[in-house]
Amino acid sequence: MKWPRLRRAKSGIENFTMRGVKLEEERRRSVFTRRALLLAGGQAGLFGFLGHRLHTLQVEQGERYATLAEENRVSARLLSPPRGRVLDRNGTVVAANRLNWRALLVSEQTQDIGATLDTFHRIVPLQDHERTRVERELRRRRRFVPVTLREFLSWEEMARIEVNAPDLPGILIDVGTTRIYPQAEHLAHVVGYVAPPAESDMDGDPLLQLPGVRVGRAGIERFHETTLRGRAGAVQLEVNAVGRVIRELDRREGVAGQDVEISLDSELQRTVRGKIAEGTSVVVLNARNGEVLAMASQPSFDPNVFNAGVSAAQWRQWTSQRSTPLINKTTNGLYAPGSTFKMVVALAALEARVTTPGERVHCPGHFDLGDTRFHCWNKGGHGSVDLRQSLKVSCDVYYYEMARRLGINRIAAMSRRLGLGVPLDIELPGTRPGHVPTREWRERQGRSWALGDTVVHGIGQGFYQLTPLSLATMSARLATGRAIQPHLTRAIGGRPVRGGRAEDWPSLGLNDRDLRLVREAMWAVVNEPGGTALSSRLPGALGVQMAGKTGTTQVRRVSREQRERGFRVESLPREWRPHALFVAYAPYDNPLYAVSVVVEHGTSGSGAAAPLARDVLVEVFNRFRTQPAPGQRIAEGRG
Amino acid sequence: MSAVFERRLLTRDRGAGLLQKFWQIPWPFVMLLSAIAAVGYVALYSAGGGPEAYASKHALRFGFCVVMMLCMGMVDIRLYARLAPLAYLGGVGLLVLVALHGEVGKGAQRWIDLGPLQLQPSEAMKIILVLTLAAWFQRASWERVGNPLYLLPPLILVLIPAALIFKQPNLGTSLITLMLGGAMFWAAGVRWWKFAIVLGGAALAAPLAYGHLKDYQRARITTFLDPESDPLGAGYNIIQSKIALGSGGMWGKGFMQGTQGHLNFLPEKQTDFIFTMIAEEFGLVGAMGTLALLMLVVAFCLFVALRCRHQFGRLLAIGLGTNYFLYIFVNVAMVTGSIPVGGVPLPLISHGGSAMLTVMAGFGVLISAWVHRDAEFGPARD
Incomplete structure (x- = not known):
């Protein structure tokens, strides 16, 4: 192969005629021109293809790609709003956020x-x-x-x-931020606590997916979860390909959680808790409107522990303890009401006209129904008693007789009207409604209801399962004749909620004369010689009187032998001793507060529960005398 | 007349000849190249968020290349024809060297490190191949080109570098080298039916060749066929490039306002995807304008080819034009997701010295072909 040389240009002329060279050159040139133009045409066509492609991407599909570019660029992140606080009736913070x-x-x-x-x-x-x-x-x-x-x-x-x-x-x-409960164990059962959300808490609120967010697990924190939580804000950030934030494009502030004001008085709560021992529950209601002023259950727990996460050992200790510190006994403890139930039977009997206020029933110390003998707590008997006397001395025979006349269903109907065995509107999730038996309920269990069962239920024993809160509700309803519901919320975000005034609650529709008679009998229980709680009347210096009713409920059946041998309750081991109950309201002539006290294994209502109720009421009056009492506020509202 | 004048000019009066040649330089073409480099400067300014990262270097490099190009443009065209065999041997030698000692970049041996300069011999080889083939065919008559035996040596001349580049491995450049060779053969007058045979054979051999491809090369092809199949892996570049292009719309997002580029969604935005950057920030208008400038370069090459009075210059010009066209087409088709991605830059706009240096060297030869368009070569031989 020879490469073309520059010098050959001269010698070439000798070998070819100029004409031949010219012809050859022309031919080569025309072939080249033709092919170069074809090539250029092909290239122009491909340029056209590129132009078309760009037009398709940028104009026809431009909007779609613009959206995709925006999605690439913008990342929305949530802003966690501060959780609302929980305040007590005086504005004292009971749940707040701490840095x-x-x-x-x-x-x-x-x-x-x-x-x-x-x-x-x-x-x-x-x-x-x-x-x-x-x-x-x-x-x-x-x-x-x-x-x-x-x-x-x-x-x-x-x-x-x-x-x-x-x-x-x-x-x-x-x-x-983290949650802090300044009142620690004093309000734990009411305020509840917060914990990281579980899978089941995911209600579609994107806020719950933020790290560090907490949701209410119990009590007010749980009931008012959405109010306290607020709404998440959002910030739109420009991010680059690896997700680093370049700048903030837009910010929408969230809505902070609203403060919830509850009706509890934490000062009173602390005082009450200071007076009670393990296994005791105390509920103090505003009798006019159902506001819960104190709700104490011993023992309790420190909700602050839940912030950092509860250790397995701590949890085991709480859940295995017999005294169940995590359980609020005022709403979840179930007790038979004993003699505190007698007002229900009395009212039912009066309303059903199976008795009259003046009718007297003879109490020989026992009540015979066929072959079965039902004993009165007073072995010697109360002699001839009318309704007022029967409540005052808590004669069992009178109520055996009334129950026999009424039948269980009429008793159950009256108890439900008074707030027993029905769900209450208290803002504490998990509150037990309790239970009042009926004939149908027993038959649904495949058992029959005997007349003997009705008789026993006349004195508040048997299948009843009632909470201290419902007993306090009953007391308030007896005191006011209105269907008040116990509740804790006073205001949300500073705006009062419904239920603060007595008129918010409808009348129970009970006969006024009947109610007055029962109230007077309850007054006699505490204030008349011979009343079962005479020793627990309010000190005269206070200038107010209370009305109440004692109750003692057996935990174990007392056998005939024990009874005949001269049974003494003090000889029983503690966990076999009866529970002591007391329900009360005060002042008698202008009811403001309703109280229920349950002392587990307290032996006797008059001995253990009534004195405690008195002490609590003294504290209540001392506390609210120095500041506007809830009742006065109501009174002004009515005027 | 003019041929005589040119000859005297070339052989006798060298001093005055240089000045004459200087005036003969196609200044509008130099302005066109400067305009393209200016587009590159603007795009690289945006890509780097300022002049420091890429744009300044780009301008400096272009300035150097322009001087080199003008100097090369005044060298006698016949000298290039004589030097072509030497250049070919040198180019193949560098390709062998890079295969033995080259720097590994992205899984391929492509670079040779010469201190301050990193050379990519495969780029230079394309220009050298154009020179060599033009030199080979410049004296071939129509009859001679029809002789298959005469075509065998140039075929080997094409296949040796193509094979070496393929082994690097760099499938894209290897194919471009083959296409470039094909265009040269076509322009030289090789008969239609021979092309038909070769293309048919290639179509039959394609499935066989697929088996010999590296994994990443296969990934490119499968990704091209379905980019969404692997949006964060191999398909990421194509998808993000299309998003950037498409979101530019008709008028673009504005200078320095391209979100895809500035937030790094766009990969390699200063090199292979610089056109995407332009399309995102200046829209369809900017993209088509840039394409038009680039087209004018190819058109000028054709113009030179048609005006040349010697076959060497014609083939050279058409070859250089095709080379530049292939850069543009492959790059733009790649960023628009029209063909599989392969690391082909957009010369004079992309950041990177190797492509610019070789392309500008090629344009130096092209200018020489224009300046010496009437130079006399020996006549064609049978």
């Missing part, structure tokens, strides 16, 4: 993560499991996303971190 100082690590800001962690460990010791968690999160997250090293730093720990900041590259101190 939670955390140490975070941003791995891209440190050269050597291991070294930084080691230094941090020397300043604030990290447990092995904490370190494993941190290292796992560091691997999983992008390098600019902070990872929490430690929450709830003390001032001292923060100071040490700040001082050593130069040796801790990438470590930040950040502040979040």
Whole structure:
């Protein structure tokens, strides 16, 4: 192969005639021109294709791609609003948010993560499991996303971190919020507590997916969850391809959770709790409108513990204890009402006209029905008693007889009207409605209802399962004749809720004369010689009188032998002793407060429950005399 | 007349000849190239968020290349024809060298590190191939081109570099080299039916060739066929590029306002995807304007080819034009998701010295072909 040379141009002329060269050159040139133009045409066609392609992408589908680009660029993030507080009736904070100082690590800001962690460990010791968690999160997250090293730093720990900041590259101190309950165990059963949301809590609110968010697990925190939670704000951020935030495009502030004001008086609550022992429940209601003023159940627990997470050991201890500290006995403890139930039977008998206020029943100390003998608590008998006397001395025989005349269903109907064995509107999730038996209920169980059963139920024994709260409700309804519902919420976000005034509650529709008679009998229980709670009447210096009723309910059946041998309750082991109950309201002539007291294994209503109720009422009057009493506010509202 | 004048000019009066040649330089073409480089400057300014990252270097490099191109443009065209075999040997030698000692970039040996300059011999080889083939065919008569035996040596000349580039591996450039060779053969007058045979054979061999491709090359082809199949993996680049292009719309998002580019959704926006950046920020109008400028370069090559009075210059010009056209088409088709992605830059606009240097060297030869369009070569031989 020979390569063309520049010099050959001259010698070429000798070999070819000029004409031949010209012809050949022309031919070559025309072939080239033709083919070059074809090539150019092809290229122009391909340029056209590119132009068409660009037009398709940018104009025809431009909108679609613009949306996609926007989706790429904009990332919406939620802003967690502050959770609403819970205040008591005096504005005292009972649940609030506290700043939670955390140490975070941003791995891209440190050269050597291991070294930084080691230094941090020397300043604030990290447990092995904490370190494993941190290292796992560091691997999983992008390098600019902070990872929490430690929450709830003390001032001292923060100071040490700040001082050593130069040796801790990438470590930040950040502040979040956590829930705090200043009243600790005093209001735990009412206010409840918060915990991280579980799968079942996910109600579609995106807020719940934010890290660090807490939802109410019990009590007011749970009942008013949506009110307290507020609505999440959103911030639209411009992010780059790896998710780093470039700038904020738009910010929509969330709606802060609203404060909830509850009717409880935390000062009174503390005082009441100071007076009661394990296994005792006390409920104090505003008799006019059903506001719960105090609701104490011993023992209790510290809800602050739930913030950092409850250890398995702590949980086991709480749940295995016989005294059940996590359970609010005023709403979830179930008791037979005993003699405190006699007002229900009395009212039912009066309304059904199976007796008259003046009718006297003879009590020989027992009541015979066929071959079965039912004993009165007073072996010697009460002699001839009318309705007023029967309540005052708590004669069992009178109520055996009334029950026999009424039948169980009429008793049950009256008890439901008075708030027993029906669901109440209290804002405490999980509250038990309790139970009052009926003939049909028993038959549904495949058993028959005997007349003897009715007789026993006349004195509040048997299948009843009632909560201290429902007993206090009964007391308030007896005192006012209105169908008040016990409730805790007074205001949401500063606006009062319905139910604050007595007129908000409808009348029970009971005969006024009947009610007056029962109330007078309850007054006699406490204030007349011979009344079962005479020793527990309010001190004269207070200038008010209370009306009440004692109750004692057996935990175990007393056998005939025991009875004949001269049975003494004090000889029983504590957990076999009867429960002591007392229901009351005061002042007698202008009812403001209703109280129920249940002392588990307290032996006797008059001995254990009534004195406690008196002490509580004394505290209530002392407390509200120095400031506008709930009742006065109502009175003004009526005027 | 003019041929005589040219000859005297070339052989006798060198001093005055240089000045004459300087005036002969096609200045509108130089302005056109500068305009394209300016578009590149603007795009790289945006891609780098300022001049420091890419744009300044780009301008500096272009300035250097323009001087080199003008110098090359005044060298006698016949000298290039004589030097072509030497250049070919040098080019193949570099390709062998890069295969033995080259820097590995993205799973392929493509670069040779010469201190301050990183050379990509496959780019230079395309220009050299055009020169070599033009030199080979410049004296071939119509009859001679019809002789299959005469076509065998140039075929080997094409296949050697194509094979070496394919082994790097760089499928895209290898195919472009083959297409470039094909265009040269076509322009030289190789008969229609021979092309038909080769294309038919290639179509039959394609499934066989697929089996020899590297995994990443196969991934490109499958991704091209269905980009959404792997949106975060191999398909990511194509999808993000199409989003960037499409979201530019008719008028674009404005200079420095392209979200896809500035937020790094767009990969390699300063090199292979620079056209996407332009289309996002300046819309269809900016993209078509840029394409038009690039088309004018190809058109000028055709113009030079048609005006040349010697076959060497004609073939050279059409070859260089085709080379530039292939860069543009493959790159733009790639970023619009029309063909599989392969690392082909957009010369004079993309950031990167190797492509610009070789392309500008090619335009230097093209200018020489224009300046010496009437130079005399020996006549064609049978």
